[in-house]
Amino acid sequence: MKLGRMILVGVIAFFGVSIAKANAQVVDFNISANYSWGLDMVHSSLKQNENRYTAIGWNFSNKSSHKMWFRVVDSAERQIGSAGLFNYKTTDAIQSNLSIGQNYWLSARRENVIDPVTTVSGTWNA
Amino acid sequence: MVFNFYMRSVSLKSFLTRNRNFIILYIILELIFIFCTLQEIEFYQKFLSIIFDSDLRINFMDNYDCNNILYLPFKILVCDLKNLGFDYIIIWGTNIFQLFIPFFAIFSVLIFWNRKYNSNVKNIFNFSLKFTFTIFAAYLVYYLILILSIGNIFNSTIRGELFIDLVGESFYYNHTYIYYFFDGIIKFFYVPFIYIFSSIILSRYFKNILVFLNFIILYYFGISPIITILEHLVNINFLYINPIAIMISNIYPKINSILLLFSNFILVIISLLISKFRHKNFFVDKASIITFSLLILIINYAFLGFSLNSSKEIINVVYHNISYFIIYLFLSNLLINWSCNIKKNNKLNNIDFCKILFSIFFIILFTFMLLIVIFKIFSYSFSYFELFYYMGNLYIILLIINFMELMLEKVFCLNNMSFRLVFLFFVIFIYIFKYLYNVDFIGFNIFKYYFVFDNFYHLIFHYLIWIVLSYIIINILKRVYNRGD
Numbered sequence: 001m002k003l004g005r006m007i008l009v010g011v012i013a014f015f016g017v018s019i020a021k022a023n024a025q026v027v028d029f030n031i032s033a034n035y036s037w038g039l040d041m042v043h044s045s046l047k048q049n050e051n052r053y054t055a056i057g058w059n060f061s062n063k064s065s066h067k068m069w070f071r072v073v074d075s076a077e078r079q080i081g082s083a084g085l086f087n088y089k090t091t092d093a094i095q096s097n098l099s100i101g102q103n104y105w106l107s108a109r110r111e112n113v114i115d116p117v118t119t120v121s122g123t124w125n126a
Numbered sequence: 127m128v129f130n131f132y133m134r135s136v137s138l139k140s141f142l143t144r145n146r147n148f149i150i151l152y153i154i155l156e157l158i159f160i161f162c163t164l165q166e167i168e169f170y171q172k173f174l175s176i177i178f179d180s181d182l183r184i185n186f187m188d189n190y191d192c193n194n195i196l197y198l199p200f201k202i203l204v205c206d207l208k209n210l211g212f213d214y215i216i217i218w219g220t221n222i223f224q225l226f227i228p229f230f231a232i233f234s235v236l237i238f239w240n241r242k243y244n245s246n247v248k249n250i251f252n253f254s255l256k257f258t259f260t261i262f263a264a265y266l267v268y269y270l271i272l273i274l275s276i277g278n279i280f281n282s283t284i285r286g287e288l289f290i291d292l293v294g295e296s297f298y299y300n301h302t303y304i305y306y307f308f309d310g311i312i313k314f315f316y317v318p319f320i321y322i323f324s325s326i327i328l329s330r331y332f333k334n335i336l337v338f339l340n341f342i343i344l345y346y347f348g349i350s351p352i353i354t355i356l357e358h359l360v361n362i363n364f365l366y367i368n369p370i371a372i373m374i375s376n377i378y379p380k381i382n383s384i385l386l387l388f389s390n391f392i393l394v395i396i397s398l399l400i401s402k403f404r405h406k407n408f409f410v411d412k413a414s415i416i417t418f419s420l421l422i423l424i425i426n427y428a429f430l431g432f433s434l435n436s437s438k439e440i441i442n443v444v445y446h447n448i449s450y451f452i453i454y455l456f457l458s459n460l461l462i463n464w465s466c467n468i469k470k471n472n473k474l475n476n477i478d479f480c481k482i483l484f485s486i487f488f489i490i491l492f493t494f495m496l497l498i499v500i501f502k503i504f505s506y507s508f509s510y511f512e513l514f515y516y517m518g519n520l521y522i523i524l525l526i527i528n529f530m531e532l533m534l535e536k537v538f539c540l541n542n543m544s545f546r547l548v549f550l551f552f553v554i555f556i557y558i559f560k561y562l563y564n565v566d567f568i569g570f571n572i573f574k575y576y577f578v579f580d581n582f583y584h585l586i587f588h589y590l591i592w593i594v595l596s597y598i599i600i601n602i603l604k605r606v607y608n609r610g611d
Contacts, residue, residue: 066377066378066379067376067377067378067379068377082209082210082211082214082281082282082283083210083214083281083283084281084282084283085281085283085284085285085376085377086283087379088379092283094283110377111217111221111374111376111377112224112350112370112374112377113221113222113224113225113370
């Protein structure tokens with residue numbers, strides 16, 4: 001189980017990053033996240049290939065050393081694929097079956113209920 | 127046989143009566159966990175769509191591969207839970223619990239003093255253990271339900287952080303179920319025990335239960351936002367002195383588990399030291415609590431100077447916060463006078479108990495809103511509209527609760543305390559979820575379009591109207607209640 005899960009994470013990260021680079025749909029995001037999902041103002045629409053993984057690298061926050069939750073949503077704010085818990089200043093990937101010609105938004109959230117709004121920014125390879 | 131059966135039924139009844147507060151607490155917690163889980167998978171919206179939207183219904187039947195409409199909600203529930211995974215659901219299903227810690231602390235203090243227990247440390251320890259076991263039982267049942275319904279499906283991006291420095295990185299991936307069992311022991315047993323045990327000991331040194339309430343809420347809800355702002359400005363990690371960090375330890379990488387557990391245990395050590403070296407003539411009065419609150423406000427304004435550019439903005443912000451603080455003090459004074467002092471009357475009747483609970487509920491909401499209003503300003507997402515919307519709702523809810531309580535007592539002749547407790551919890555439950563998830567319940571949006579102000583005089587008018595109205599209505603109700611007693 002340990003080996004299987006580690007391989008799965010590795011494969012998702014590798015393919016996520018490589019496929020996203022091939023498609024080159026790189027978008028800068030800046031999200032004000034709260035306990036409920038905060039939505040980014042930018043969106044991404046795939047023009048060439050369908051994308052099974054989306055890679056998120058976040059490198060700025062008004063808080064230090066913590067993890068944030070990310071997910072991709074469609075125009076009706078429905079979650080596409082799974083949500084991911086990503087570390088500060090790293091690039092990770094989550095499974096999100098994106099199709100050509102559709103608009104998708106990146107959404108972020110944190111586990112802390114009471115703190116001031118957390119601002120996160122980085123790049124989204126969709 | 128009949129006699130034995132009769133004896134058993136009596137003992138069960140007496141058990142239920144003696145432990146009714148714990149049983150209500152258990153049921154409410156279990157319902158909250160289940161409600162949060164359903165909210166997380168957006169079950170309510172999907173369920174309504176199945177009933178009212180024929181296109182979406184057909185779409186769901188195709189997507190979830192279900193031909194029978196009667197089984198469709200169940201199929202959606204199971205599929206969505208399995209899609210998100212056991213660890214994702216258990217984190218977000220129970221995460222709301224971090225809000226309730228100070229409330230449980232106050233609730234335990236009320237029950238303890240109302241039961242006339244002997245207030246030695248051993249009794250307080252036993253009572254705290256019983257209270258905390260109730261909370262942990264709710265988690266344990268929820269944990270087992272999730273294991274049975276979701277099974278061996280996990281989110282690939284989650285990696286637990288607590289104890290990982292002691293047991294190794296592979297422990298989480300190899301024994302995820304066991305990890306969440308120990309995680310539950312810390313979040314739902316260790317932390318509540320610390321707050322409940324210390325609260326009961328410390329409450330002896332406060333003049334009034336409501337003054338103590340102010341202290342525990344400011345301690346728990348006030349320190350974390352200040353630490354966040356300090357971390358941003360000074361770039362030092364204050365993680366281990368943050369009271370809420372242990373409840374969300376999952377998001378801090380490379381955490382020192384022993385240090386985190388010990389830093390929270392300091393509250394117990396302080397309360398034991400106070401009880402050992404100080405006598406009952408030492409107590410914290412209201413003046414010191416007000417000073418403590420003002421200090422928090424002053425710290426905010428000190429940091430506001432760095433983040434806001436124009437002096438006009440700062441004046442505006444200061445004006446708003448001071449206004450809210452004055453209203454807060456005014457109403458809390460009114461409620462402190464209204465509710466009776468536990469120290470003077472050792473035994474409370476049901477109506478007094480409910481009044482105190484109601485006052486506590488109101489002040490919890492008000493303090494929570496006050497902190498939200500203050501700390502929201504730092505995020506630059508401050509809007510007048512939102513501000514008045516929350517405030518208006520708060521007053522309206524206060525009036526609704528008063529009115530409903532009066533109706534329950536006078537019209538329907540319901541003096542049953544458990545019923546009232548359930549009602550109060552229900553209102554708290556609705557309000558918290560309304561705020562967190564923007565769920566629009568019927569009747570809460572009526573005043574949304576009323577609070578639109580564009581100048582200073584309108585603002586003053588707004589405050590005056592609501593202060594006068596709430597004062598009149600609370601006094602009328604108070605007279606009616608007193609006559610009823």
